[in-house]
Amino acid sequence: MRKVLIPLFFNRPTLRVAKELLGKFLVRRIGDKKISGMITEVEAYVGPKDKASHASRLWRGSLASLRGRSGPRAARGRTERTKVMFGKLGYWYVYLIYGMYHCLNIVTEKENYPAAILIRSVENVKGPGRICRKFKIDKKYNEKPASRRMGLWIEDRGVKINPRNILRGKRIGVDYAGKWKDKPWRFFIKS
DNA sequence: GGAGTGATGACA
DNA sequence: GTCATCACTCCA
16 A cells, blocks of 8 residues: 555644654655655644744744844744745755755645644654755755655555554754753654 | 854844 | 854764
8 A cells, every 4th residue: 555645644733744654654766766764753843933943933032132143043934944834735845954964844734834844764764864865855855745746755555653652752953942942742653 | 072064044 | 245053963
């Protein structure tokens, strides 16, 4: 059983979609070759208040911004980079981080509401940067739909993860996010 | 623990 | 235009 996930799958609460992505397969076609791997770890970034999210609106007026904080973390809601998170469901959000690595996210929930899920690990590939390196994903996929036609999609191969084997914890690398840094919005399969 | 790397976005 | 920053990885 192989069913490509369609936008409707992503048009639901982000935390729910995040959990259900565990056990699905990320698939990349390059010419005649296919690379695929079961998704084993994800992180949800949900809504304009989520200070850990690139699309957070809450920096305005904060101490950090008064101190002249700049850079990507100074994002103010909808910007050139983050507009994709407000856009169509089931589209990719790909960004470059630390000048070296790409991170792959899928847009969720509903239009005009910034939410996305970071694909953090697939089987045998731990870390968002390594996934994009192995699957040859870069910004060409940003703002493109997850679809077979685009050569990068997610499919259901009938694997069922026992809920008992789904663990959750704090998101990684978001220590700047105040009370939002402790939200248990990272989901992963018990190994 | 520390370096590498360049796009990003606020501010001037 | 300037400048600090970063949802990471590798090597020590």
